[in-house]
Amino acid sequence: MNSADDQRLIEAVQARDETAVGQALADGADPNVTVGRFRGSVLAEAARDGKLGIVRLLMDAGARMEPADPYTASPLRSAVLEAHTEVVQFLVARGALAAEPATRSSVLTDAVSHTSFHPRPAALATLRVLLEARAAPGPADEAPLVTAVMRPVAPAALRLLLAHGADPDQRRSDETPAIVIAARRGDHAAVDVLLQAGADMEARDRQGRTALMHAVERNERPVITALLLAGADTDAVSADGMTALHLARGWQRQNVQFMLGERHAGLDDVPIARTAVRLTPTHVRLTGDPQMLQLLASVIDIALDDLGDDEWQCRTGTNAETAQSVAARLREDMVRAANASWHQLDVTADELGAARSALVELAYGTTRGTPAGTNRLEIIDLLAELDRQLSR
Incomplete structure (x- = not known):
């Protein structure tokens, strides 16, 4: 190993100089040299920059696809986080998914999240590449559809997951249906996408409450509208005896009471079992x-x-x-x-x-x-x- 050659390789990768990278490798530089603390290998650096030509040179020279250490990102994750779709596609084709450590969240989970954190067409294209490669969530990860609803992501990302086989009735690890999660968060766009995909609007969480009940209690009127237009059951009763109308009365949500079919509504003192806290700013x-x-x-x-x-x-x-x-x-x-x-x-x-x-x-x-x-x-x-x- 020649430290001078390794340093030349690092500098060439950081300068995005493909010719200089090839020369440094020809002179004997280590293709697995690390760039610096917390930045990982030169392959991860090139992947982070989206330089496919340099990534290819390093791979052909024997660069490894595993993370350089437990604290840095792998080349594949580095490319996913920056939505460099072509680099992701190349690394996946060379077996990068198998090299990902099982002790971290999966690159699929990261790709789903990044359609929300850094939304752009390349983020969606990167997610598509991983789905087509049958990337899977990690052992500790939620299902991708659940992750998507919890972020929340744009409808385009939800539709992409559903088109690649996600179950619209997917449940979180605590058995909460995705449509209930979306309703609780007031995400009427996600609720609509899930309904169009065939999600069961009457699916219940562990308390026996439906998406409509949660939307009513949180006064999420666009969600309520979407569910009612789809035919949600207004008479469904939860395990603790609550109905959507009962919850609306208990929170004195008169507009919602009318939406649910009431002809007259007042400020009645109706006891209910609440699952939400309401803030009243002064x-x-x-x-x-x-x-x-x-x-x-x-x-x-x-x-x-x-x-x-x-x-x-x-x-x-x-x-x-x-x-x-x-x-x-x-x-x-x-x-x-x-x-x-x-x-x-x-x-x-x-x-x-x-x-x-x-x-x-x-x-x-x-x-x-x-x-x-x-x-x-x-x-x-x-x-x-x-x-x-x-x-x-």
Whole structure:
């Protein structure tokens, strides 16, 4: 072994100089030399950079596909994590899957995860290569479909897994069905993909609860809609005696009660067995450009002027003085963030409720005026954006 030749090989690989790599190998450099601490072998380095020509030279010279040590990634994993599809395909064809240690999560699990962490076409193509090569999850890994739903990944990745044989009724290691996991997380896109693939919408977890029950309890209305349109059973009873409607009543979710077929809904005190904790923030930080915060103030002013104090309080359930106060604060009290370009204002839950109520009045109520330069559809969009954030 010649350390000078090895160093030349390392430098050539890092410089992505295929000619220099070939010369260093011809001069006797070790194809398994490590680049440095935590970076692994020169083969892993070349795979990480996506340099297929260099990978081929190193493999032909006898480079090993195992990780250089227990703390570094293998060449295959290095290529998967960077979504270098051609390198992954080459290494798989040379037997790299068999060289992966069983003590780590599988490269298949990593590939599924990376369609969420670093989404791009190459990540999906890399996952396809591994699926076509029949890559399998590791002994401690969840099934790929479960991993995908738990991340969550885009529908394209779910459809790819299903097209390569994933079971839409796959269960997690604790026996929770994939469709229940998706429903609990509010992932209506995943629920829809699973339903189209034939997943059992009435599948139950260990508590005997269905996807619909979990979606109702968490107020995930897009998921509820998808399940109801697919024909989910609203009368199903869990092991502890709960139904979807019972859960909606217990959480006083009146909109959901109507979705489930109720004709009348009130704030009834209904005891239920809860499987979720609901957060009720008492203060919220509004952030945005000054003109956006001032726009909210103008929305409140218009609604108040149109309705009058008494009608405002009757229609919105919020105090007119609170609405007037937050409108003034939106104009006068906002400050620029210390380490960012936006402006911000901390408001109470009641103040936020007043701002939202004003948006509702301009979007869907009898008030027809809108702030200068805006229209009703833009107010509807702003309300929808606020509601999405509040539902997270």
